[in-house]
Amino acid sequence: MDKDIKALLQRINSRLKYAHFGYIKEKLAEISTRFSTPVRVLDVGCGPGNLGLFCREVEKLEWYGLDLWSNELTQAQQVDSYAGLCQVNLVNGIPFRSDCFDVVICNEVLMYMPDSEMLLARFHEVLKESGRLIVYNPVSLTPNLAAGIKRIIRRWAQAKESIAWDCQTDWKKAVRATRINYYSYNTLVNEIVGCGFKIIDVNAFRIFRNRFRWFNKLENNVSYRQAVVSLASRFPRFASDIIVLASKASRL
Numbered sequence: 001m002d003k004d005i006k007a008l009l010q011r012i013n014s015r016l017k018y019a020h021f022g023y024i025k026e027k028l029a030e031i032s033t034r035f036s037t038p039v040r041v042l043d044v045g046c047g048p049g050n051l052g053l054f055c056r057e058v059e060k061l062e063w064y065g066l067d068l069w070s071n072e073l074t075q076a077q078q079v080d081s082y083a084g085l086c087q088v089n090l091v092n093g094i095p096f097r098s099d100c101f102d103v104v105i106c107n108e109v110l111m112y113m114p115d116s117e118m119l120l121a122r123f124h125e126v127l128k129e130s131g132r133l134i135v136y137n138p139v140s141l142t143p144n145l146a147a148g149i150k151r152i153i154r155r156w157a158q159a160k161e162s163i164a165w166d167c168q169t170d171w172k173k174a175v176r177a178t179r180i181n182y183y184s185y186n187t188l189v190n191e192i193v194g195c196g197f198k199i200i201d202v203n204a205f206r207i208f209r210n211r212f213r214w215f216n217k218l219e220n221n222v223s224y225r226q227a228v229v230s231l232a233s234r235f236p237r238f239a240s241d242i243i244v245l246a247s248k249a250s251r252l
Contacts (some may be wrong), residue, residue: 009054012050012054014225017206019205019230020205020241021051021201023205024136025055025058027134028041028061029058030223031103032058035060038060039102040072040100040101041062041101041102041103041104042096042101043063043066043082044066044090044104044105044107045106045108046065046066046073046085047072048075049075049078049130050079051078052082052084063081064083064084065086067087067090068087068090068177069176069222073085079248089171090119090179093113093118093119094123096126098125098126099125099129100126100128101126101127102127102132103127104123104132104133106123107136110135110137110181110218111138111183112136112165112178112180114166117195120191120192124197127248129248130247130248132246132248133192133197133244133246134244135188137187137237138183138209138240138241139183139240139241140182140183140184141238146244147181147182148238154178161175162176162177163176164177166175185202185237188244192246193246197248197249198246198247198248199244201245202243202245204232204233204236204240204242205228205232205239205241205243206240207228208226208240209241
């Protein structure tokens with residue numbers, strides 16, 4: 001394996017930021033055993049392709065990735081795990097026909113969307129019957145307070161190179177998006193259910209989101225990571241991020 005790929009995999013394995021990747025890999029492996037044909041997986045907000053790379057050992061997966069930023073897609077192409085990659089502004093939806101994917105993975109994307117329900121509804125459309133949706137997203141015990149503080153910060157100190165989709169459209173001058181949606185555990189789960197999905201499982205892997213560089217060194221400690229993951233998985237309602245596994249249900 002290429003040295004750069006090995007280094008990237010080691011980084012993924014050593015960061016709490018990617019602790020949920022193992023869960024996704026396990027669920028994809030379970031799903032793939034039920035198929036004799038390739039399992040079509042849509043990675044929404046694929047970034048540099050870390051998830052596709054991490055799960056490359058799972059057989060029968062056919063990966064497709066969407067992202068807004070061309071530099072991220074260039075990196076995703078280099079990991080050589082994706083059958084197709086496309087630059088897409090998710091605010092305008094996703095460019096696929098109905099019933100064409102077995103799994104849709106939405107990894108830290110809903111937090112940026114001005115109409116997250118529209119995007120979830122499109123996930124429902126592009127999934128095949130009984131297809132699986134995996135959503136990983138931040139949650140808060142006080143989402144309204146967090147959103148209010150964020151609005152104040154954005155008014156006075158939003159980075160020039162970032163875009164807030166609820167009030168800006170010129171993304172070509174931006175290099176990243178800023179968070180505009182704040183969920184609680186219940187509001188995220190209820191929104192997914194309201195868009196036609198049946199919840200299978202909810203889990204968590206982080207107690208708080210790391211905003212300090214010096215915490216990166218602490219995260220390199222295996223015992224620390226294991227303790228945090230164990231605590232978050234036992235008490236997902238008190239975690240900073242949750243992962244939701246759901247199946248497509250009839251919307252009759």
